[in-house]
Amino acid sequence: RASTPKVARSTSQTPTTTRAVGVWEVDLATFGVDARSELTLTWQRGRSIQQQTLHLLAQTHRDDLKNQQTTYVLGAHNDPGTTDQFTYQRPVGLVEALGESLHQVGADMTLIATGVRKMAQGALPMSSMGGPIMLFVIAEHSAKQGMMQFSHTLAMVSVNLGMLNLLPVPMLDGGHLLFFLIEAITRRPPSIKMREYANALGLALVLGLMVMVFKNDLGRFIFN
Template identity: 45%
Template sequence: MTSIVSAIIVLGILIFVHELGHFIFAKLFGVGVEKFSLGFGPKLIGKKIGETEYLLSAFPLGGYVKMVGEGGEGEIPEEEKARSFAEKSPLRRIGIVVAGPGFNLIFAWFLFIVIFMLGVPSATTKVGEVVKDKPAARAGMVAGDVVTAVNGKKVARWEEMAAEISAAKGQALDIEIRRGAVTKTFRIVPETRTGKNLLGENVTSPVIGVVAAGETVIDRYPPIEAFSRGSSQTWTVIELTALSLVKIVERAIPLDTIGGPIMIAKMAGQQAEAGGVSFLAFMALLSVNLGVLNLLPIPILDGGHLIFYLWELVFRKPVSMRAREIAQQVGLALLIGLMVLAFYNDIARYLVGNG
């Protein structure tokens, strides 16, 4: 039950943020908004305020903003043409379309800043295991040692230590450690290890053969540093998400890694139980994914509409209705195929398998 409630909260917030982007920019550019719906399908509840009917609909896996004249279907009353989406310039339509994914990315950025202010867990440099017959073991390091400097540069977090080892590019390292009340320095030449990164690519890296003890501290940052770190983290996640999509197309990342609603619900429940910061981080990651995915040039998604309006902007004429209809059908087929794959993976992972 926790997983279902958590998933509803996460998806509800992210869908609201996305549609709010479309809504605000539609209003900003003088476009009338007839409906603002969280969810698709039959209306569960609704209330009309001004010209807009605000709805909660039956199927929660999405939402929509229905604007006056959207899609250019049917005749628009003369008095409504000035407030019609179809009558606005291509640039304004592009702004309205991009605003949805853009708000998701901005929301993720805001969440990451808040996360760094609230505090993120970081592993200390305490060594939990020294791998037998590896460079650190041969030099004399033992479990319980705390690394305090690498090549004269002070380190207090495992990530900092790893970065310094990597920066040396396999050259000999002076590793300073604290063992109880004693300080020692070891001269260690790293060895090269080949493994796979998050994108399934083979990468080589220098290692000395130590494993973190798992001791963590909470690092909290003042607003200015949190802003910087949050911005950097947002961009890193955007890049990683885009590269992951490319690798899926190239089949470097297996298709069975794609997850659907069951996976989201399970992960949302796990992150909610792990605590507020973990839950916010999961929401930020999902918000980036939603923003990037919606910008893909697939008809029926925001990115597909963006292509139509860019065409109109460049060639000074809209894409023909027939071409749009065919493109929408192809896009719908692709989207349904992706949803079927995600559901299949969820069923195989959690209902049939041992997930």
């Protein structure tokens, strides 16, 4: 059962990390626990405290977007309805709803920035990017989960496009802001020749990105 608190402890060479876990469907990485290391699971059954050392099983599969994922599983699951015990709804006012919305947008922006950083570092493959076909698939899956999830998906896509548009790449709004910054620092606008070269480079980058995401979509959803 997952209705009682449990503790996952990593016993690898890194400093020991101990975290309480309320339900089984939890990403241990969010708690700073390395799922590939030896774990110690502690749980309570009645008045008895029990403990077991274990290793999680690595399973490779494809998610709904056809991306190959590796997950580490324990082999346990919640009793039916357990997750519902940790979920509740309550009405909120306009001010609180606005605050929660801003908080969610900030969390989405952090998630997107983390993904871009991991791509730049090579930790996240470029093949994980998608184009229009992936957007349709994401919209379909989110719509099946209800209007709330569908609305959040639309907001996530809007935030994603907005952040990409602000990248300092010529042809995008971020490129224009970069030119304004250069003009503010040098006290003179960039030369026309420089802008022409920069716009050509920006256009090449944007077209290359479009070709790549279309190729990923075709390989993932059509020819896979």
